Each structure stands twice: as structure tokens, then as C-alpha cells.
Amino acid sequence: MLAPLRVHLTRQYAKLCDRPDFDDPALIAVLREVQQDSDPATHVERKAWEMAMLALFLEDTGRLDDRSEVLAVGAGTEPILYWLANRVGRVVATDIYGEGDFAGREASASMVDAPQSHAPFAYREDRLQARWMDARRLDFADESFDAVYSLSSIEHFGSPADIARSASEIGRVLRPGGHAFIVTECFVRRDSRDAAPVDFAVRLLTFGRRRPLATPRRRAVLDDVFTPRELRRRIIEPSGLDLMQPLDLRLSPRAWDNIARYAPGTCDVLTPSGSFYPHILLEVSRSVFTSVCLPMEKPRP
Ligand SMILES: C[S@@+](CC[C@H](N)C(=O)[O-])C[C@H]1O[C@@H](n2cnc3c(N)ncnc32)[C@H](O)[C@@H]1O
Numbered sequence: 001m002l003a004p005l006r007v008h009l010t011r012q013y014a015k016l017c018d019r020p021d022f023d024d025p026a027l028i029a030v031l032r033e034v035q036q037d038s039d040p041a042t043h044v045e046r047k048a049w050e051m052a053m054l055a056l057f058l059e060d061t062g063r064l065d066d067r068s069e070v071l072a073v074g075a076g077t078e079p080i081l082y083w084l085a086n087r088v089g090r091v092v093a094t095d096i097y098g099e100g101d102f103a104g105r106e107a108s109a110s111m112v113d114a115p116q117s118h119a120p121f122a123y124r125e126d127r128l129q130a131r132w133m134d135a136r137r138l139d140f141a142d143e144s145f146d147a148v149y150s151l152s153s154i155e156h157f158g159s160p161a162d163i164a165r166s167a168s169e170i171g172r173v174l175r176p177g178g179h180a181f182i183v184t185e186c187f188v189r190r191d192s193r194d195a196a197p198v199d200f201a202v203r204l205l206t207f208g209r210r211r212p213l214a215t216p217r218r219r220a221v222l223d224d225v226f227t228p229r230e231l232r233r234r235i236i237e238p239s240g241l242d243l244m245q246p247l248d249l250r251l252s253p254r255a256w257d258n259i260a261r262y263a264p265g266t267c268d269v270l271t272p273s274g275s276f277y278p279h280i281l282l283e284v285s286r287s288v289f290t291s292v293c294l295p296m297e298k299p300r301p
Contacts, residue, residue, distance in 0.1 A: 007061050007179075007244075013295040014245040016186060017049045019254035019280055027052045034083045036121055044278035046291045050151045050183045051080040053293050061179045063147045064088060071145040073135045073170060074153025076106030077118040085128040092145075094133035101156070135166040140173045148174050149181040152291070154235065155224035160217065164238035171239040171298060180241055180296040185225045188251055191286035194222050225289045241296035251290075255280045259288065 011024070021027060022044045030052045031040035040048060058064055068088040075081060075093035084091045095102075098109025110117055111130045133139055135150070135157050148170045157166045170180050192198075199214035199221060211221070226234065228249060236243050259281045260269045269276060281290050 007297070009057075009060050009244060009295070011056065011060075012245060012248055013053060013057050013181075013293050014243060015248040015293060016188060016251055017046045017255075017280055017291040018252050019044065019257065019278060020252050021049060021053075022278075026056060030055045034079050042277060044280070045276075046279055047152070050291055050293070051078065051083075054080060054149055054151065054181050054183070055083065057179070057181050057293075057295055058084075058088075058147060058149075061147070063179065068146045069144070071138075071140070071148040071173060073138070073148060073150040073166065074156065075130070075151075076102065076153075077108060077111050077115075078106070078151060079120045080151070081115075081128055081130075082119050082121060082123040085123045085125075089127065091128045093128065093130040094135070094138070095130075095153075096134055097130065097132050099132075135169065136162050138169040138173050142172050143175045143178075144173045145178060146175055147179045147181070149183075151183045152185075154182055155184050155226070160230075160234050163234050167235045167239040171241050174241070174298045176298050176300045178298045180239065180294075180298070182235060182239075182294045182296070183291055184231070184235070184294070185289050186231060186249075186292035187222075187225055187227055187287055187289050188249075188255075188281065189288040190227065194219065194285050194287045221285050222287060222289075225284075225287070226292075231292065231294065236294060236296070239296060241298050244295045244297050247292070247294075255290070259283055 028040050031048050034051050035048060064087045066089045069090045070084055070088050072081060072093045075095050081091055081093050095107045097107050097112050112132055115128055115130045116125055154163055154166060157163050174180055196217050196219045199211045199219050200216050203211045203214040228247060258271045258273050258278050260271050260279055261283045263270050281288050
């Protein structure tokens, strides 16, 4: 289903996750539907923001319609799949279910045969299909979907070349005039020591004992977070899609209120308040990052 020729976006989507975004009543209303077990007014969190921004974007682009076919890439068992199944004609969730680092978590193998077992609420079961699929080789014909999205996943698809390949695949399977929404992670403050040449020098000086994966162009630490330039070079340009708005990299002072850090040697998150919420920024190594949305459109011939 083709969208109207001119789409009017009602808010800035090409942006970083920020605390004032949670003052938007429309965003909170969507979250009340998607995350029925938590209060979005208090559980201010990047992950929730990603799903709500996607939902609002699909509404703005006219995709919440029974004629729309939507593809989710690196989808895991995210609740927005079920919300969409109640609002569009067809949702296909793809992931390397049962494999990789997330097999015991987001990418549970049981999603393929029993998506209903992960449903957070009642949904139209005939509208959602989950398939094992590598994002670098999407098993769909060109121009198969009206909308394609990927939340918090593309940074996990492999090397810069793998990520570019998956972006190109997203662009390929989208119909002309169709819309893509990719959410990933972006530095808001990057220490000059968190850089590929520094990591590569450490690798050479330690004869590969430390940072063995570093290359002159690939960081060994924080290689799953992008600079704005890397977003453009590794995702937007290879996708062949147009970014619909200039990327706004500003953050309010409120974003820095409760910056999270990992406790040394663990995956436990420490915050100044002692509460996980609000969760907007994460500091790792000496750098700080958050989620970023890339709203894109496939040019018509
Ligand atoms: C952080 S999880 C996010 C999952 C889900 N989008 C969400 O927001 O809950 C990253 C996902 O990327 C998936 N993934 C990693 N490599 C992949 C690949 N090559 N192809 C498809 N999915 C992949 C993982 O299996 C995992 O489900």
C-alpha cells in the first residue's frame, strides 16, 4: 500500500532519546497500550521510547492500516509486534531465533512456533508471523513491505560491512514510497580514547593479547555504538533510503539526571539515584550514549 505522496511528520523523529520526550501525551498514551504492566509516567526508559517513537511514526506515515505489511528485523519478542498485529494487515518478525548472544533472552527459539507464548496481551494471531532470518540476507523479494523497522538490533548484526549489508537489505525489501524506522545507539559524548586507532594501537602493542578484534576502522570497545558520521556511512547511505528529517543531536540538561553506569565487571547498572528510572543515558568506558531514531523513506522512481 503506497503512502500519500507528501507525509506530514508531526514531531521530530530523527533525534536522540531525551527526557522531555516523555512529556508528550501521545507518547505516554501509546506506551500505556504497549506496556500494560508498567506505568510509562514513572518508567521513563529508552527501550519504551523506541517502541513509542516507532508507533507514532507509523501513525504519521499512514501505516496503521489493515492494508499495510510491516517487517521487523532483529525483532526478538518485542511487545510492539503484538500491538502492531492489532493495527496492520500483516507483521513479519525476523531474527536469528534460538542462535547468537540473545538466544536465551530476546531471541528465544520458541518465538518461531509459538509467538502467542510471548504475547503481553491479546492480539490478532493471524496477523503475526515469526521467522528465523539473518538480517544480512532477508529472504523476501524486492519491494515486499510498506514499512520495515528495527529496534536496538542493527548494532548487533556484525562488522561495519555486515551492518551496511543489513541496511541495504532493509532498503531493498521496502516498496518505493515505503518507510523504514531504524533505532540504534549513538554517542552523545565520546572520549577521544574510545576510538578505533587507539584500540588498534593497543592491539599491536600487546601483540593482540588485548583488544584482538580492533582494526584501524573498528573499535574493540563500544563497537556497537555509532558516531553521527558512522550512522550516515554505515546505515543511511547503504540503505539507499532518504532520512526524512535532519538528525537533531541536541539533548536537554534533564537527560543527564540519572546517568547509568555498569558496576565494574558486571552487567548490573548503577545510577546516582539508586533507581533504574529515569534511564536515558548510559556511560561505558569514558563515553556516553543513548538511543537514536532514523526515520527514512524509499524514494519513488
Ligand atoms: C538487543 S536485542 C533487541 C531485540 C528486539 N528488537 C528488542 O528491542 O527487544 C538484538 C537482537 O538482534 C538479533 N540479531 C543479532 N544478530 C542478528 C542477525 N544477524 N540477524 C537478525 N537478527 C540478529 C538478536 O538475536 C537480538 O534479538
